[in-house]
Amino acid sequence: MELREKAQGLVDRYPVGRSALLPLLHLVQHQDGFISDDGIAECARMLGLTKAEVNAVATFYSMYKRAPMGRHLVSVCTNFSCKVRGAQEVYERLVVRLGVGHNETTADGAITLEHAECLGNCEGAPVVTVDYFNYECVDPDGAVELVERLIAGEVPPPTRGFPSPGIRDVEHRLAGLGPVRTAEPGVIPDQTTAQDAAPAAPAAGPGFTAATVEGEPPADAKPAEFADAAGGGAQERGPEGMGPQSGSSEHAYGAGSGGRDEATDPGSPPAADDQEPRDA
Numbered sequence: 158m159e160l161r162e163k164a165q166g167l168v169d170r171y172p173v174g175r176s177a178l179l180p181l182l183h184l185v186q187h188q189d190g191f192i193s194d195d196g197i198a199e200c201a202r203m204l205g206l207t208k209a210e211v212n213a214v215a216t217f218y219s220m221y222k223r224a225p226m227g228r229h230l231v232s233v234c235t236n237f238s239c240k241v242r243g244a245q246e247v248y249e250r251l252v253v254r255l256g257v258g259h260n261e262t263t264a265d266g267a268i269t270l271e272h273a274e275c276l277g278n279c280e281g282a283p284v285v286t287v288d289y290f291n292y293e294c295v296d297p298d299g300a301v302e303l304v305e306r307l308i309a310g311e312v313p314p315p316t317r318g319f320p321s322p323g324i325r326d327v328e329h330r331l332a333g334l335g336p337v338r339t340a341e342p343g344v345i346p347d348q349t350t351a352q353d354a355a356p357a358a359p360a361a362g363p364g365f366t367a368a369t370v371e372g373e374p375p376a377d378a379k380p381a382e383f384a385d386a387a388g389g390g391a392q393e394r395g396p397e398g399m400g401p402q403s404g405s406s407e408h409a410y411g412a413g414s415g416g417r418d419e420a421t422d423p424g425s426p427p428a429a430d431d432q433e434p435r436d437a
């Protein structure tokens with residue numbers, strides 16, 4: 158399906174066209190990897206808004222980035238619950254390891270780092286997300302191991318859900334258009350949807366490790382449905398040292414504590430009228 162056709166399909170979902178702005182901006186991020194000037198102009202044209210109005214929305218919500226993102230967006234919650242359990246140390250170790258700061262991307266284009274406000278998963282503090290998939294109880298060493306595996310093209314299984322195929326695929330889901338399969342995470346060769354494409358081969362390329370392919374939901378299933386089908390959360394534990402705080406094995410990373418929280422499910426498009434800014 159062509160990009161313009163997808164965009165018009167989003168607009169047509171709403172009785173008032175401007176309600177489609179948030180999903181359209183996710184579609185822009187899927188296409189361009191960030192909120193580009195061309196994307197803003199196209200959203201404004203389609204919705205009868207001014208570019209200033211679109212830009213005002215795009216700069217209000219922290220999920221919209223005005224600079225190109227890497228293959229993966231790594232977010233470290235540094236709000237209260239996470240901070241008292243060591244999140245600042247987690248963030249600072251990643252700053253040193255990656256050589257980038259807030260909303261900056263590594264030179265190899267692998268990772269964009271950000272510190273985030275409460276991610277709504279305080280019981281798993283400190284929380285790190287990769288493309289909005291939660292990794293709970295992450296300590297500094299575990300965080301470094303996590304990003305090193307991402308740089309190497311692996312995506313460890315998160316605490317809940319399935320390994321992210323890359324931020325641009327997730328942006329397609331956040332737009333409400335379902336998953337996109339690509340040979341290389343973060344690089345969208347065309348606008349082929351999972352419904353149109355043949356399933357990826359297990360050795361599809363960096364990032365599509367066996368765990369990624371085996372953990373993928375059916376092409377026509379939402380992640381939440383996949384999680385339910387898998388028994389309510391990932392069954393596979395993450396690497397040693399990535400999660401548990403000392404002496405808190407019951408909160409171990411990757412343990413999976415039930416079904417996904419819809420509020421943090423990247424597969425569930427946010428309602429245009431009730432999405433809360435993460436750091437407002």
Ligand code: FES
Pocket residue numbers: 234235236237238239240274275276277278279280282283284
């Ligand atoms: S304070 Fe970090 S998830 Fe709530």
